[in-house]
Amino acid sequence: MRIGELAERTGVSVRALRYYEEQGLLAAQRSESGQRHYEEHAVGRVRLIQQLYAAGISSASILEMLPCVVTGVGAPHVIDKLRGHRSSVVKQIEELQETLLQLDNVIVSATAAYETGRPCPPS
Amino acid sequence: MRIGELAERTGVSVRALRYYEEQGLLAAQRSESGQRHYEEHAVGRVRLIQQLYAAGISSASILEMLPCVVTGVGAPHVIDKLRGHRSSVVKQIEELQETLLQLDNVIVSATAAYETGRPCPPS
DNA sequence: GCTACCTCTGACGTTAGTGTCAGGTTTCTA
DNA sequence: TAGAAACCTGACACTAACGTCAGAGGTAGC
Incomplete structure (x- = not known):
């Protein structure tokens, strides 16, 4: 899906999603023209990021622990x-x-x- | 008590206390020379403000509801x-x-x- | 192929709660 | 009474997570 759909499905703004990418929290495939394309699981990822933000955890900390959260190994x-x-x-x-x-x-x-x-x- | 003592007793910085005053959240008596003097109950007030901030309530909202919180009438x-x-x-x-x-x-x-x-x- | 909508990058703006510095006055302690 | 410590105002700095705008290109329905 493209960024607009992800934004709509997660309730997070397009700007925020780009910001997550900037911070290394959310990767996207790029089409030839440079547009972002997301897999289905990005929805869950975005929700997780939002939860951690809401818990007062900074993006730097989230970045550090995200691999562990995702893979279960740390x-x-x-x-x-x-x-x-x-x-x-x-x-x-x-x-x-x-x-x-x-x-x-x-x-x-x-x-x-x-x-x-x-x-x-x-x- | 003066601002330094209030800061120490509440664990809030002097700067933050002055900011609370700026926002109308925390009043102080002034000595002739202009120094702030606080009553004992200011300690509780500062803790309350901190709690409300921690709950994500903006200073404008706190200001609006503070009289109600303090007097019980709203x-x-x-x-x-x-x-x-x-x-x-x-x-x-x-x-x-x-x-x-x-x-x-x-x-x-x-x-x-x-x-x-x-x-x-x-x- | 036109139109409307979506997306791109880059950059500056915003909000809230402070931190920090300067330059000067007041208060406390020895 | 001298020096240290605390206090004053005013101002600019900073961080984090975005909002918003400009100008340009991409995509989809008819």
């Missing part, structure tokens, strides 16, 4: 890095859960305050 | 925004949990591959 130092990212993700989840509690707290009391007309500061 | 449209942020946080948590599973998967198979010498692609 040198010890790469595995160490993966473990490091793992614990950072765990930490992020914990922090977000705490934020969620705070937001809930605020939403409940603000809603109550509005409904009753009586301000009621969150605990 | 207009309906602010409460709506809070609910919007809440669901975005929930989504982030879910995505991070999925990422965690993927990382675990990779770590396990890469470790096994290294230990046995037999590459074993992740499922």
